[in-house]
Amino acid sequence: MAFDLYALDSLGSDEIDEILNSWAGFCVCTDAIIRGNGDLSAGSKLAPLVASLCKHGLRSLVEDHFLQALEETFKTNAVLMFWQHFEAFHSSSTSEMPNVHIKEDWPQTVLIKALEEICLEKCYQEKCLLILVHSFQSYEENLSLETGDLNLCESNLMCRYQLMVSAVLLATLPSYFPEILRMYFKKKLEELSTVIAGVSDDVCESQSEMDIDDNYSKKNISKDHKLVKDIGKVVRDLRSLGFMSMSEDAYASAIFVLLKSQVNDLAGDEYRNPVLESIKEWIQAVPLQFLHALQLYLGDSVDYDNGSSGLKSPLASPVSSFPGVNMPSELLVRWKLRLEYFAYETLQDLRIGKLFEIIVDYPDSSPAIEDLKQCLEYTGQHSKLVDSFISSLRYRLLTAGASTNDILHQYVSTIKALRTIDPTGVFLETVGEPIRDYLKGRKDTIKCIVTMLTDGNPSGSGNSGDSLLEELNRDVENQEGADNDDNINSDDKQAWINAECWEPDPAEVDPTKGSNNRRKIDILAMIVSLIGSKDQLVNEYRVMLAEKLLNKLDYDFDSEIRTLELLKIHFGESSMQKCEIMLNDLIDSKRTNANIKASIPQTSQTEQGENDVSLNLLDATIISTNFWPPIQAESLNIPTSIDQLLSDYAKRFHDIKTPRKLLWKKNLGAVKLELQFEDQNMQFTVAPIHAVIITKFQDQTSWTSKNLAAAIGIPVETLNRRISFWVGKGILAESVGTASNDHVFTIADGMIDANRNGITNGNSEELSMADEEGDNSVASVEEQLQKEMTIYEKFIIGMLTNFGSMALDRIHNTLKMFCVAEPAYDKSLQQLQSFLSGLVSEEKLEMKDGLYFLKK
Template sequence: MEQDDADGSLDSWARFCSLSNELLGGDGDLSVGPRLAPVVADLCTRGLATLVRDYFLHSLEETFRNNAVKKFWQHFHPYCNASPVDRIKFCVKEHWPEEILSGALEDICLEKSYQEKCVLVLVHALQSYEDRTPKRKFKAVDCSSSLMPRYQLMVSSVLLTTLPLSFPEILNVYFKKKLEELNIIMAGSYESDQLGNHELFESSNTSDWHSGMDIDGQDVSESSCLVKNIGKVVRDLRCLGFTSMTEDAYSSAIIWLLKSKVYELAGDDYRVPVLGSVKKWIQAVPLQFLHALLTYLGDSVDYDSGSSGLKSPLASRPSSFPGIGVPSEALVRWHMRLEYFAYETLQDLRIGKLFEIIVDYPESSPAIEDLKLCLEYTGQHSKLVDSFISSLRYRLLTAGASTNDILHQYVSTIKALRTIDPTGVFLEAVGEPIRDYLRGRKDTIKCIVTMLTDGSGGNASGTGNAGDNLLEELNRDAENQENADYDNHANIDEKQAWLNSESWEPDPVEADPLKGSRNRRKVDILGLMVSIIGSKDQLVNEYRVMLAEKLLNKSDFEIDSDIRTLELLKIHFGESSMQKCEIMLNDLIDSKRTNSNIKTSLLKTSQTVAGQEEAEISHDVLDATIISSNFWPPIQTEDLVVPASVDQLLSDYAKRFHQIKTPRKLLWKKNLGTVKLELEFEGRSMQFTVAPVHAAIIMRFQEKSSWTSKTLATEIGIPMDSLNRRISFWTSKGVLTESAGPDADDHTFTVVDSMSDVNKNSIANERLAEYQMTEEEGESSVASVEEQLKKEMTVYEKFIIGMLINFGSMSLDRIHNTLKMFCIAEPSYDKSLQQLQSFLSGLVVDEKLETRDGLYLLKR
């Protein structure tokens, strides 16, 4: 380059720098433009277009950094430099940070707007040069076209490199406060409806909400003005390059508001469905806001426009939203996102409270239905299984929970999870820990049978819920049995079979592949209960014992409900299994008829015999239950001497029975049954219903008012300790008083003199009465299943000990198979593996056997 060209270039460059500084430093004065154009053209002619662009951008950056950026961040320094506690104080301040953020954005955007005009001045200068030199050798067009994008990138870079760490938090606070304010405005006039009334979401309201604001900024409502202010802030932040950060901020604010609304609507009331209200609230508030915001920002693109692109195949585009019409694709995606989060939030909330929900079932059915819909949408069934199993082990499967409570919760769990998952896959996973735990409880079988037969659901108070007992399941099972032919695939015609195949769905991935789906779907509540016990025979035996106890305590022969229950059990377990129980009920029916015939016959006989002395006790007071002992469980017997008058009454009854039912005879079980007594005290009386032994004790005091325990025990024919235990019933009621006797172990019992003494002693012995009643309830007239099993298995004890002497040690299966093989004579071995294990466990407790590594061997 020659000296003249160099001097010219330096001169032009100096003038360009001077004019650039004048342009950038001017307060809105763009008059430098005409003077800058020839200088730029001269520099471009010399091939310095790129240098012109880079210098101008560098000057813009320095000016923007020094004049705008520092001032912009200074607005937020008090918050950024504050401690966490002080930041909370900032957040609760009114009009913070909206006033500071709006003012700061307005100032920096004004500065940026002026600099953009300056950039346009340079762009115009470069384009003027290009227009004058069609054969431009230097491609100044590249500089002019890239100048504005590079400036925008420079602005974003400067702001992001100087960004305080707390600025995203400030944006989050801003959008939270604004959206909360918007929600209050929207729901203010509907607070009484609690967002549960359909009127809240009528199109007349939601459409008015959006129609109150147009893109041109004409405000006609408070909500539209608020959206306009939010939209202006979003637009300014986008202009500065904070697009992604801004979207994250208002997205998190919307999600936060949605989560708060779900918690507010759901709460701890499980009797009201909330999912529908949440979905309507999403359309009424967040979607309306987003629609208005996207429209204000110009981001709303209709489906019908060709620029919308391909829609997600998962998106089911609604025909319209209330007050919106046909939504844009962006709004549909927002709708899907918000609904999924609402489903997931409500699902997590309900799963966390699932234990309480099932406790309140079926009143909590709406909450179960909501949870079902949520899981169908999210597919997070495994979360339910893991969380609920953890709750069960921590809150239910503990030593402090009664077996009745566990069974009731299990039944409710079955019903609730059957609603959520009809295939039974997740019930199978959740129910296994409960079944394993219940198998270790000794009273599980008894409680299950009580639930099957007792309308109170197994609660002694009789206050159980209607759904606690299993009688309804027996009824349902009977109906299914009657309609079984309709479910037989062999009888389904070809058209129905084709329809069934079209509706088939595979099991969830969590299903156990070892269990077929068809078998799993056939599992019902009764089947699950039997699976806990292990064998229906054990359940039938327990039912037989409980039925015998119940029938022996009946005094009115009313067994209609028992007959109905037996018929249902016969349908489920088979007639052969319930044959002995049916005979027991027939005995009650025959007893009622025989009892009536004998009492009528005795009455006629007493009237026709002349001169007969009137009996001390009338035959009308005696009702007898006559049982076929071969078909009843073993009866607990106890020697008892009843008063002579009662004994004569029983003898007359037995003689008449022998005359009518020859050659059968009656063998009285005098310790069984109930006696109704009326005790008189100075003109007043008290009525009691007691066991025969209690009646025999108190009736002895008709002979004399005072007895020693030894003498009374001899008269009644029961052991001394049994007398002391039984007579405490009358002392607890205040009928008898106890005093020291001639010996240390002999006591004297005396009848009270007056009714006042009875009341006084009754109050004084209230606790003793409660103890006595509890003890009496524990006594049974029928041998328990365990006692019967132990008695029946005693005959095999010698065989088992002999085998262990010969073989040293044997496993449970080997002992079981050996007994089945060799014990074929009467009585033949017909016990189950579980029954044998129970008997061997008893021998271990008695220290006759011991176990080691799963093998049984003789105790050393």
């Protein structure tokens, strides 16, 4: 009914008096009911007054006044007192020294008490409102209105009242209240997680043989569980006050905080065990079961097979069964997807932040890599991995303090780890680019690569999984396995496989690089690409192999033969031909030594003098000079008896291998000698020059550096550097001579302490083959290149004289065009650049803006 103001003009004085009296009585009765402190006896007087006012069309005025009275009373008796309960928490959170006791204890006391008080007041006011509703119903029943209209009346009034309650609370809401709710739900969920973990442990201990379904039933959270009931009552009270959205946000935030903490606890710095499945099990065991129990307690669970759920997304279809839940509701399905995505993203960020350490520990950390792969497949945030890892590489690896060997090991581990995460190699191209650029600028990159190819992991740095020798062996095994498949052409078969599993390239791919380059990640090919060409690698390997073979104390080179065979398969037999001849020289040397010793008559051995050396003690390494790298030769005056021994060996060799003759490199090889003192004997294995130096002290016990250098036939600087070996062992003592640049060396008085420098009493042997000064028997690749390139220096000087200045590539192309006679120019661009850098350092050339020109 609507009240027409213009109808007042038609009312008589008696009707007006009736309206005024009824309104006055209605106001008094309303105050008595609402502020009656539980006394609703005045409700019986309300019905006739409401009927009188409604008769004159004042129903809306009656409703507004009653609701306004409820609002004022609710503000005074409930709202102000409700917020006062939390003022202590607010003051502690804003002070410099917060009251920890209040923060920890209030969820069980203050929040529950405050909600109980305000809900009691609200419940009483709803009863008061029902009295008004019944008054309307009594009036309308007299008018014979339909029941539907009566129910609508009650529904409208209750909705208006609920909106009023929500509006009053939200208008006075303090900013810290959402944080209070989050803290409450977080604490309760932590308690619930502890309870579930305890039940799970009890089940495992007492019923280890029980069926898994029975175990799940033991761990289920019932809607009647005390913690669920406590939380459910709080949620229900908050909903009734209009805080439904805020309460859902609060326990959702608590669930996500607890999940993040659980991920950090399970993962942390543990890389050797997978954790993703454990995280998903925890999600299903704690938050999802809690949400299901809470739904049942609140009575708002949605039937999964109800057509109104409208689940069409394929993401919801593969949901696994929940423990104790026949069919999960749509809400649970959505929660499961949200929680799993958050878990994937959290674990992904944790692993990406520690990816550098994870790759350092690879392959032991492969479970962490597998977890990261699954996370990235779910989230698709590969670009975050690329950006973060490149930043870590620049600040932690690609620095002057990191050795080239460590960088290479990390690069190999990075290739293997990212090959697991992204088999297409798209992201490896981006991540590996700064490493490749940095390694190309290191001078010892080739040497370190060859060491990794031939010796595996000799220095102990990196992991066993980083060995390129193992990768070379694995690559050969794969080739042999492919050769055994004769049923179908391997190229056709691989093409068919590629066609069946073809997928478009990711959006992050560089469009300038073809897809075929990313279909197979070849670690060896990527490493060789750092060098520029396989010829440079083969040359470096040849030098390293020569150094190793020349320092062999026996003829045990099976590992070198195996490595050479692997390299021949990978790089071709023609490339490794010289290296094969070097190994054959060692095999022939072993046979030749045996034949020469067998030709020595027994009588000659028995007739040797006391100071003579038996030919049986000599083992010679006979090499074919044309196939070995240049040997570093030094003049050396060896003792007469040893010189005679070498001549005798050379004569016997000539008799067996006519017309071939030996040309001795007296500075190379190893000498086993024994030093006899009054109280002890010591054995050493040293270089020939060290042996010659110490034998000179048999003739006299003291030498000046100049005289000793002249007697041995080497420069004084070389002597001072080499004799430090014996000084360091305590065999010789050094003092300053009459001249400042001359030193005196004598046999040390009283010898040395028994345990000094690892020397022990008795007939012990100390292997000292490692040349402490770092001198090599074979010229390095750089030295060979410098020597070979010297013949082109005049061509380069002439070109720059005629043209003034030239770029690197133009010099390179010009040399290739005109230097075709023997020796023809066959160097790479990198080798030419290295040679030109040497000329710049010698101040023969200058370089500016990429152009070379003569030094003025």
